[in-house]
Structure formats: C-alpha cells, structure tokens
Amino acid sequence: MNALADEATRLLQSAARDAREAAHVLSVAPRPQKDAALLAAAAALRARIAEVLEANAQDLAAATGLTPAFRDRLALTPARVEAMAKGIEEVAALPDPVGRVLAEWTRPNGLVMRRVAQPIGVVGMIYESRPNVTADAGALCLKAGSAVILRGGSESLRSALAIHACMAQGLREAGLPDACVSVAPTADRGFVAAMLRAAGLIDLIVPRGGKGLVTRVMEEARVPVLAHAEGLCHSYVHAAADHAMARSLVANAKMRRTGVCGATETLLIDAAIAPALLPAIVADLRALGCDFRADERARAVCPDLPAATEEDFRTEWLDAILSVKVVEGVDDALDHIRRYGSEHTEAIVTQDEAAARRFLDRLGSAVGMWNASTQFCDGGEFGFGAEIGIATGRLHARGPVGLEQLCTYRYQVLGTGQTRP
Amino acid sequence: MNALADEATRLLQSAARDAREAAHVLSVAPRPQKDAALLAAAAALRARIAEVLEANAQDLAAATGLTPAFRDRLALTPARVEAMAKGIEEVAALPDPVGRVLAEWTRPNGLVMRRVAQPIGVVGMIYESRPNVTADAGALCLKAGSAVILRGGSESLRSALAIHACMAQGLREAGLPDACVSVAPTADRGFVAAMLRAAGLIDLIVPRGGKGLVTRVMEEARVPVLAHAEGLCHSYVHAAADHAMARSLVANAKMRRTGVCGATETLLIDAAIAPALLPAIVADLRALGCDFRADERARAVCPDLPAATEEDFRTEWLDAILSVKVVEGVDDALDHIRRYGSEHTEAIVTQDEAAARRFLDRLGSAVGMWNASTQFCDGGEFGFGAEIGIATGRLHARGPVGLEQLCTYRYQVLGTGQTRP
The missing domain is CATH 3.40.309.10 (Aldehyde Dehydrogenase; Chain A, domain 2)
Structure with a gap:
C-alpha cells in the first residue's frame, strides 16, 4: 500500500514537472500555434474515431455492475465523438484570453502600470468517468495557456488515453510539447491524493462530478480549488x-x-x-x-x-x-x-x-x-463560449469558469529610470 | 493540551460565527457608514492614546529576552499612534471598492450580465508583534466590507486589544456590529491552528510576517491564503x-x-x-x-x-x-x-x-x-492607497493586495422573463 502510494506520488511528481516545463512553453505560444494544435486535435479525433470507439468498448466491457446512468455517461458513440471534435473547434474559435491588458494607468511619477492576463500554469482536472471531459478540459486549458493533468474516473481510462492520443497528435503537429495535456498514467487512487497534495507543482485543481467527489477534493486539497460542491x-x-x-x-x-x-x-x-x-x-x-x-x-x-x-x-x-x-x-x-x-x-x-x-x-x-x-447559469449562456466548471467559492472566480477565469494576471510597470524616494 | 486546543477551537468558531453575522451587515453598509466608523476609530485612537501606550508599555515590560529589532517593532510612541490614526483616515478617504460594476454585457436573448464587486466575507489576519497592523488591516477590511479576525503576535496582545477597543468604539458610533473587527481573545497558539482549519468559517487568510510564519500558514491552511513567503x-x-x-x-x-x-x-x-x-x-x-x-x-x-x-x-x-x-x-x-x-x-x-x-x-x-x-512594488506606489500585503500565488490577486483585491465578485443577471431553450 505504501509502496503503491509512493509510486503514485512519484508518477504525479514526474507528470507535474513535465507539465511545468510544457506550461512554460505554452504560456508564450502565440494564438495561431495554440489554435493549430486544437484544430489538428479535432481532425485527429475524427480520423482516429475507430480507435477511440474501440477503447471505449473495452472500458464498457470491463465496467461491470454499474448503473445504466453511469454506463450512459461512459459510453461514446460516433455522434458523441463528433461533438467532442466540434467542441474543440469552438474553443479554437474563441478569442485568446492571454495577454489582454485588463487595466492600465499612469502614476504621478510617470510610471505606467499595466495589469495583464497570464496563464495560471499547471491545472489538475479531477473528474468522473465522462470521456468528453478529457477533450473539453484539455482544449480549454490549452487555449488558456496552461498545461493540464487530466485524471478521469478509472473506468474510463482507456477512452481517456485514446482521446488524449488525438490531443497529443494535435500538439505535436503544432510544435507544442506533448505534456501540455497529459492523462494520469495510472488508475491508482493514490494519484488523486498526490495531485491534491501537490502544492507548488500544481497551481489549481478543478474537480468536476458529484457532491461526494467535489467535497472530498475540497477537504483534502492543499492546492487552490475552483468548484461547486452543489447547486441548491x-x-x-x-x-x-x-x-x-x-x-x-x-x-x-x-x-x-x-x-x-x-x-x-x-x-x-x-x-x-x-x-x-x-x-x-x-x-x-x-x-x-x-x-x-x-x-x-x-x-x-x-x-x-x-x-x-x-x-x-x-x-x-x-x-x-x-x-x-x-x-x-x-x-x-x-x-x-x-x-x-x-x-x-x-x-x-x-x-x-x-x-x-x-x-x-x-x-x-x-x-x-x-x-x-x-x-x-452556464458558461455558454454567459457568452464565455465554454466553461470548465462553475465556482461557488469566494476567491478568484465565481459562477461559470471560462477562458478568462482560467487566467491570472501580472503587472508590467514601465518606467524611465524612476527610483523610489 | 487537547483541552486547550479544544478551547482555542471553540473560541475561534465562536468568533468566526460572530464575524459572519457582522460581515452580513457590513457587506451592505453604505460608504458613509463605513467611513464614519473609520473616522470615529481614528478619533478614538487619538483620544485614548494614553490607554494604548500604557498597554504597549505592559507588553514591552512582559517581553523579556527579545532582540532590539523585535522590541522596536513592538514599541509604540505618540508619533506611531498618530501615524496609525492618519492611516485609518487615509483608508476612509479611498473610494468604496464594493458594488463597482466590473463588466457588463448583453446577450443576444436580451439578458444583461453584470459582474459586480462584492466583499469576500470573513478574513483572518495572522501577523507578528507589530501593533500597527491591527489598525491597518482592521481599517482595510472594514472599508472592503469584510469582517476580520486579527491574530497578532502574542507579545503584542495587550497593545492589539487597546487599539481594537478604539476600532470597536468607532464601529459602535457608526452603528455597525463590534464583530466587524475582532482580536483573537487568546494568545494560545491553538487559535492560529484553528483559524487555518476554519474552511467555511473564514473565507481568506492573510499572513504577514517573516518567511517562517508565512510558510507555516501556507502549508497548514485549509482556507485560501493570499501572501508571499519571500521576495527574492x-x-x-x-x-x-x-x-x-x-x-x-x-x-x-x-x-x-x-x-x-x-x-x-x-x-x-x-x-x-x-x-x-x-x-x-x-x-x-x-x-x-x-x-x-x-x-x-x-x-x-x-x-x-x-x-x-x-x-x-x-x-x-x-x-x-x-x-x-x-x-x-x-x-x-x-x-x-x-x-x-x-x-x-x-x-x-x-x-x-x-x-x-x-x-x-x-x-x-x-x-x-x-x-x-x-x-x-508597494500598494501605495501602485496607487492603491494602502495594501494588506503582497501576493505571489497564482490565484485571485498577484502583487500588492489593496481594497480592490480584497473584494470578490458576483453576477447579476437582468432578464425580462427569459427561459432557457
């Protein structure tokens, strides 16, 4: 058990380090490069649909004793794969949230202060066995300039890996590092625990699923979390x-x-x-x-x-x-x-x-x-184009979390030699 | 030890519940009421200066074996009390950050979406033995519409309580609840531990002090933290x-x-x-x-x-x-x-x-x-008027944290009977 947990932690730390390096490249990637990766990923999903459906069939075959609702969420069809591909293309069409000047003002001493939107860095996404989240969340984080580590329900691992292979193909075709979007390499639950403890390695955790999953993530995470446990x-x-x-x-x-x-x-x-x-x-x-x-x-x-x-x-x-x-x-x-x-x-x-x-x-x-x-209450209805989730906490973002909310900011201060008295 | 920890937790929970009720009132207090409380607090500090200096003298007398630098930070003088009073007046003069419309747009279906600045709720401030932080942080949180629980270094508890008495007098004179600004009622370190675990009771922790203090807070907190551990x-x-x-x-x-x-x-x-x-x-x-x-x-x-x-x-x-x-x-x-x-x-x-x-x-x-x-890199130099600290995390706020950064937002959606298709 401890050896397993250590192994899960080692795998997470390795994935997070790769994601950090990839995020560094992705954070300054120009919009056309990010969009090219997304469009190529959508094309790959369509071209490799047989592969994706076969992986999903294996997931479904292995998943015994599940409720019909669970199996329905897990199941992919040609129409659902096409919807994922279209969703990725829609994200490509959204404006680039990175680099926007959010505010700018000049101080009496002539310093120009500029608040600029910036990628968050490395996002950890924890979700249940819904294969489409792999594509949706991967596309949104990529467009927002952050690397993402995706950890879906273990019953959907083969489907997630097949969809991820298409995302990775898109990234490679656009000259971006594979590790911009990665899937947890193990179904071991210790990997989730390691993600939640990965302060400094992961900048933000986004859990998506039922109240049980989200509440557990909120209680255990040492990393900032954007989520809602329920919508009463x-x-x-x-x-x-x-x-x-x-x-x-x-x-x-x-x-x-x-x-x-x-x-x-x-x-x-x-x-x-x-x-x-x-x-x-x-x-x-x-x-x-x-x-x-x-x-x-x-x-x-x-x-x-x-x-x-x-x-x-x-x-x-x-x-x-x-x-x-x-x-x-x-x-x-x-x-x-x-x-x-x-x-x-x-x-x-x-x-x-x-x-x-x-x-x-x-x-x-x-x-x-x-x-x-x-x-x-939905990112699309708010005009955000797509959302990675809805947040009900008090910090950073509330309501639908779209591309803008997946960014943070930094200041650029432009001077002409000013020293502070 | 466990009985002590239980007692500290009980005290924190009681203080946090009072703070939540006070925050509810304060969140909708109009600007003149908040400013009146601040100006009355500054006047009280000046009127009760002898009381404040006497409490500080007792802290200094009890604090043996400290470094000269530590004693200097702990010590109050008439000039330092006057500076605190002036600082509170300067916060009163700043614009109200609450209720600002941060963005507004209209959807094709006619829904008007409005993003509005809102107080965070209950802030926990953890700092070392610097009595002035009691006044500075208390004033900033009050103006930002959030209740604050102040926990300074135990060596400065008498000074903090004397300064807090002046803040409470200002709140009462303006008709606001005392619990808008509260001081930890105990020097027990278990109170800090209880603050860090108070998810749901405290919305944000702001630690201010040396790297050791801030790092400990960041590592142990289950509540969102805005801070910087160091400025290298x-x-x-x-x-x-x-x-x-x-x-x-x-x-x-x-x-x-x-x-x-x-x-x-x-x-x-x-x-x-x-x-x-x-x-x-x-x-x-x-x-x-x-x-x-x-x-x-x-x-x-x-x-x-x-x-x-x-x-x-x-x-x-x-x-x-x-x-x-x-x-x-x-x-x-x-x-x-x-x-x-x-x-x-x-x-x-x-x-x-x-x-x-x-x-x-x-x-x-x-x-x-x-x-x-x-x-x-300072809130005053950025034009924020005052800052509660500087943040180097990736979420919510980065750089100087002033009144605007002490707020969160919510959406107001204005319709004319729209239903979602």
Whole structure:
C-alpha cells in the first residue's frame, strides 16, 4: 500500500514537472500555434474515431455492475465523438484570453502600470468517468495557456488515453510539447491524493462530478480549488411577480433539465401571492412530471402537496422534485437562502424594481437573476463560449469558469529610470 | 493540551460565527457608514492614546529576552499612534471598492450580465508583534466590507486589544456590529491552528510576517491564503542599459531599504556590459555599505568581490548584501529568475524596447518592471492607497493586495422573463 502510494506520488511528481516545463512553453505560444494544435486535435479525433470507439468498448466491457446512468455517461458513440471534435473547434474559435491588458494607468511619477492576463500554469482536472471531459478540459486549458493533468474516473481510462492520443497528435503537429495535456498514467487512487497534495507543482485543481467527489477534493486539497460542491438553487416568486412569467420561469428553472447544477431545487413564494399563483405553478409542474415537498403554509394553499422536512430544504434533488416554502417578502427569502443555499444561483421573479434591487444587492450567491431562469447559469449562456466548471467559492472566480477565469494576471510597470524616494 | 486546543477551537468558531453575522451587515453598509466608523476609530485612537501606550508599555515590560529589532517593532510612541490614526483616515478617504460594476454585457436573448464587486466575507489576519497592523488591516477590511479576525503576535496582545477597543468604539458610533473587527481573545497558539482549519468559517487568510510564519500558514491552511513567503527580487541590467540609469536603479533597488520584500537581492548583468559597468555599480553600492556574493564571471571583472555559493542565489538577504551573476542576455536572465526567484518582482534595465518586451512577456513573476526600481512594488506606489500585503500565488490577486483585491465578485443577471431553450 505504501509502496503503491509512493509510486503514485512519484508518477504525479514526474507528470507535474513535465507539465511545468510544457506550461512554460505554452504560456508564450502565440494564438495561431495554440489554435493549430486544437484544430489538428479535432481532425485527429475524427480520423482516429475507430480507435477511440474501440477503447471505449473495452472500458464498457470491463465496467461491470454499474448503473445504466453511469454506463450512459461512459459510453461514446460516433455522434458523441463528433461533438467532442466540434467542441474543440469552438474553443479554437474563441478569442485568446492571454495577454489582454485588463487595466492600465499612469502614476504621478510617470510610471505606467499595466495589469495583464497570464496563464495560471499547471491545472489538475479531477473528474468522473465522462470521456468528453478529457477533450473539453484539455482544449480549454490549452487555449488558456496552461498545461493540464487530466485524471478521469478509472473506468474510463482507456477512452481517456485514446482521446488524449488525438490531443497529443494535435500538439505535436503544432510544435507544442506533448505534456501540455497529459492523462494520469495510472488508475491508482493514490494519484488523486498526490495531485491534491501537490502544492507548488500544481497551481489549481478543478474537480468536476458529484457532491461526494467535489467535497472530498475540497477537504483534502492543499492546492487552490475552483468548484461547486452543489447547486441548491432557489427561485423566489415575489408578491409583485407577473403571474404568467412566474409560471413559465419556475417551470423552466425546475424542469428544463433536472440534473444540472443550475436547476431550481426550492421554490420560495410570497404569502401575498401564493393563494392566487401557487396552484397554477403546481399544476404546470405536475403536468411536466414534477413532485413536491411543501411547508405547512404552502400546504394550506395546496393541501395535496406532500409535507416537507427540514432536511428537504437542504437537499439538492437533481430530480423532478421541488421543495416549496411560503415566505414574507425579500428579506425572509434572503434569510432562507442564506441558511439553506449553496451560494450558486438564485432568481427573483418580480415587476417591482426596488424589490429586485434589494434581492440582488443583498444576495451572497455567485449568480443572482431577475426575471430569468436559474438554468441560464452556464458558461455558454454567459457568452464565455465554454466553461470548465462553475465556482461557488469566494476567491478568484465565481459562477461559470471560462477562458478568462482560467487566467491570472501580472503587472508590467514601465518606467524611465524612476527610483523610489 | 487537547483541552486547550479544544478551547482555542471553540473560541475561534465562536468568533468566526460572530464575524459572519457582522460581515452580513457590513457587506451592505453604505460608504458613509463605513467611513464614519473609520473616522470615529481614528478619533478614538487619538483620544485614548494614553490607554494604548500604557498597554504597549505592559507588553514591552512582559517581553523579556527579545532582540532590539523585535522590541522596536513592538514599541509604540505618540508619533506611531498618530501615524496609525492618519492611516485609518487615509483608508476612509479611498473610494468604496464594493458594488463597482466590473463588466457588463448583453446577450443576444436580451439578458444583461453584470459582474459586480462584492466583499469576500470573513478574513483572518495572522501577523507578528507589530501593533500597527491591527489598525491597518482592521481599517482595510472594514472599508472592503469584510469582517476580520486579527491574530497578532502574542507579545503584542495587550497593545492589539487597546487599539481594537478604539476600532470597536468607532464601529459602535457608526452603528455597525463590534464583530466587524475582532482580536483573537487568546494568545494560545491553538487559535492560529484553528483559524487555518476554519474552511467555511473564514473565507481568506492573510499572513504577514517573516518567511517562517508565512510558510507555516501556507502549508497548514485549509482556507485560501493570499501572501508571499519571500521576495527574492532580481534587477537585470541588460547589455543596452543606460549606464547612469542602471547605477541609480540598482543602488535604489538594493539599498533604499534593505528589509522590505521589494528590495533587490540579486543583480544579473549581461556579460557584454559587465566590464564597463559592474565596477561602477559595485563602487556605488560599497559607498552605501553594501556587501557582495559574486559568481566567477563577476569576480573576473571585480576580483575583490567575495565568491557566491549556489545557496546565496536562493537567499533573500533582507540586508545590505547583493548576490551578483553575469548572464548572457534576456533568456539566460529569465532562466536564472525562474530557477531561483520567488515570483515577486523583477526589473530589467535597458534602452532596447524589444529586449524589455521579451523580458516582461516571458516573466512569470507577479510584477515585472522596465527601467524602474523593484522597491516600487508597494500598494501605495501602485496607487492603491494602502495594501494588506503582497501576493505571489497564482490565484485571485498577484502583487500588492489593496481594497480592490480584497473584494470578490458576483453576477447579476437582468432578464425580462427569459427561459432557457
């Protein structure tokens, strides 16, 4: 066991050192070179699709005793490989986030201060057995000028290695080091533990997966982490909501896709509007197949709703279930969100601008929305083109993490011989 | 011992919960209220100066066996108390960093996306026995809308509590909760350990002090940290440097103050210019009392310089000693900085713009300077008004950490009923 752990640590340290050297080259690579690598990787994925599907078939054959949902996430099809290739091409088409001048000002002594976007360095990506993340995260980090070490679920290792071979081919064709994008060379879980301890070797860890995975990474990591452990999102229907808009927004926020982190899990509705509006919202959602967990006041309006426990309001359902609570205005809604929420995304539905302002200004969450569906919390919908994840921590980046958020900055100070008095 | 550690943890958790409640109030406090608290705190410091000096005298009396430098840092004088009061007033005069719209754009579906500056929440400040940090850090966090828990060196606890009493008086007079600024209620070192483990209770740790303190915090913290462990800064004199400018910049960068983190510790000088320029630089610095550690090639030019060991180039002298190395151009200088530097601040001296560009674009450090003294790496000199520290990590903030860097952001998404397709 110790020998295994030592071996995993040795493998990680070796991979991280190679990644650091590669990151040094990649950090100053011009945009055309990075884009050439991405386009060549997409072409390689298409050309080597048989290889990729064969590796995936082996993964699927070896993965016994898994749930159908798990197998579905693991499985590749020609259409899914094509989607990966297209995704890589879309990243190539995005603007280069590196080198942007974020701010510039001149001091009274003539010094010009310039804040410039810069790659983070070496990123460690830890995810479950979703082969497409190998391509998505590899492409985003490459474009952002950072090397990435990808560690997907062990059940998908053959698929990840086959997809990685295409990325590596793209890198080589563009004259960039292979180690810009690397896949963990072992399925040993000690490798993940070694990544989490690799302060100084890895600059940022991005975990992507279920709450268990992300929470474990957050608790154990000695390296900065960008992530969200859960998306317990709220839609709050204020007394001054437009009824039709509220019905349409809640239905979309809950039921468009129930398994995404931006899906609404709890409906808060003002007491003043609940009798007139809640029955219609419930009917809309029921027609879409949604079940409910409602507090006493909501059940006073809709007596056939199942009763909610305290724990239900702490539950990220990720399913066709909605917790429902009647509240007494904006501050009461904010109190509930503060106590039960996950600082991910919350929406207010109202025609009252002052109420919306108060809600948005006092909300601590990464994303607050006014008259919009919480399901818009997504890098693509924000206009970032693609995202590597969504962050709910307080530092560096919050909300969707796209190319800009995958960068850090440095200062360039331009003088003419100034000395400090 | 375990009972003591448990008690320290209990005290920290209680302080952190109070700080979280206070942060909630402070995060939405309007600027005039925050400024009123700061101005009242400065007035209280002046009014209660006798109390503060008496507490400091008790700290000094209890602190036996300390070095003169340590006692000097610990000691307060009327002038130093006045400087603290003035510093707090200067923070009050700075713009409010909270609520600034950092970016705003509209999506094709009409959603308006707005990125808004927001307080971080609860900050933990860990520092050595410098009473002024209590006032400086307390004022900066307050203005930035975050609650702060201050844990200074145990030798300065009475001074810190006396200064804190003035800050608390200012908060009360402005109608803000006392717990916006709190001082660790115990000198027990277990309190620091509890702060470092307080993920979820404390959002950011800022350590300020020597390399030992900062390194320990970085290694043990489970909470994000903004800091620099050392400032091993380089000044690089390029072949195309103006001789007079190079002499003046190197003398300032090394000798203006040798104990600050932005002081140059290593001089890199191009082989092409060393014979003509290095003797003059050495003579200038010698006249200011500087000693040297030089590599073989530098000693070939100036034979009376003491020989450097490999370790000397890894040493942050914080003293009147300069490591000297002859290099072969920009890339060689960058290689040395990459291998031996601390990613803090490095300068190039040259009249060749292409060389300067190459140096600045390929430098990974938080701050790169062209024809300016490395001692300009300071929040005040950057125009930030004041700084809580300097960061050399890769995430969130790099270089001087002022009010803007003490903030995070959130998104406000303004819709008109959009649902996601």
